[in-house]
Amino acid sequence: MFVPAVFGKNMRMIQIVGALVCLLGLSVHAYEQPKYQVIAEYSDYEIREYEPYLVAETLVDSTFDRSGGAGFRRLASYIFGENTSSADGSVKMNMTAPVARQKVPGDVEERHSYWFVMEDKYDKETLPLPKDSRVQIREVPRRQMAALRYSGRINEANFLRHASRLEKLLEMDDYVSRGEPQAAVYNGPFTLPFMRRNEVLMEIVPKKAHLE
Numbered sequence: 001m002f003v004p005a006v007f008g009k010n011m012r013m014i015q016i017v018g019a020l021v022c023l024l025g026l027s028v029h030a031y032e033q034p035k036y037q038v039i040a041e042y043s044d045y046e047i048r049e050y051e052p053y054l055v056a057e058t059l060v061d062s063t064f065d066r067s068g069g070a071g072f073r074r075l076a077s078y079i080f081g082e083n084t085s086s087a088d089g090s091v092k093m094n095m096t097a098p099v100a101r102q103k104v105p106g107d108v109e110e111r112h113s114y115w116f117v118m119e120d121k122y123d124k125e126t127l128p129l130p131k132d133s134r135v136q137i138r139e140v141p142r143r144q145m146a147a148l149r150y151s152g153r154i155n156e157a158n159f160l161r162h163a164s165r166l167e168k169l170l171e172m173d174d175y176v177s178r179g180e181p182q183a184a185v186y187n188g189p190f191t192l193p194f195m196r197r198n199e200v201l202m203e204i205v206p207k208k209a210h211l212e
Contacts, residue, residue, distance in 0.1 A: 071114025083128035
């Protein structure tokens with residue numbers, strides 16, 4: 001098929017924008033999500049045990065509110081063809097949910113890790129490799145996470161307010177958290193704020209472990 005030059009140069013960006021529109025416009029239930037089991041439910045949050053899964057991850061040296069665009073573009077480029085597969089050349093993969101980010105502690109004042117969960121049908125041997133060296137594949141081990149759901153705008157102020165709330169609830173319920181809180185987004189800016197599903201996720205030490 002003939003593609004005019006003006007479109008050919010920007011075809012990757014068109015694909016990314018199209019993917020973003022699809023992600024934001026369809027029901028979150030249409031997308032594959034990491035497998036987990038709810039092991040405890042409270043009035044404001046729940047404790048989940050996640051099975052191991054793979055993520056494509058990139059680091060962005062920017063603030064919470066500014067890191068999302070660069071992170072999304074790198075990862076969307078990877079899953080929509082900027083990759084290599086020994087069997088099939090480049091592969092177009094499907095979007096999943098959620099899209100997540102987390103502050104990276106260290107010397108850099110503002111650095112965030114941004115990641116997509118990989119489809120369950122892939123393992124380390126079959127997952128295509130990123131062409132962009134800034135995108136890395138990481139395996140997330142089985143672990144327990146506290147999850148607090150909230151709606152509203154996808155910004156740092158809203159996230160930190162709910163992260164602080166979750167931390168206080170965990171302390172009240174005698175849970176021990178570890179690491180930085182994660183921002184998990186299931187919709188995006190084209191979804192009305194009151195309809196959005198956002199979550200704060202925090203890894204916890206299983207109660208049996210920290211009470212022994």
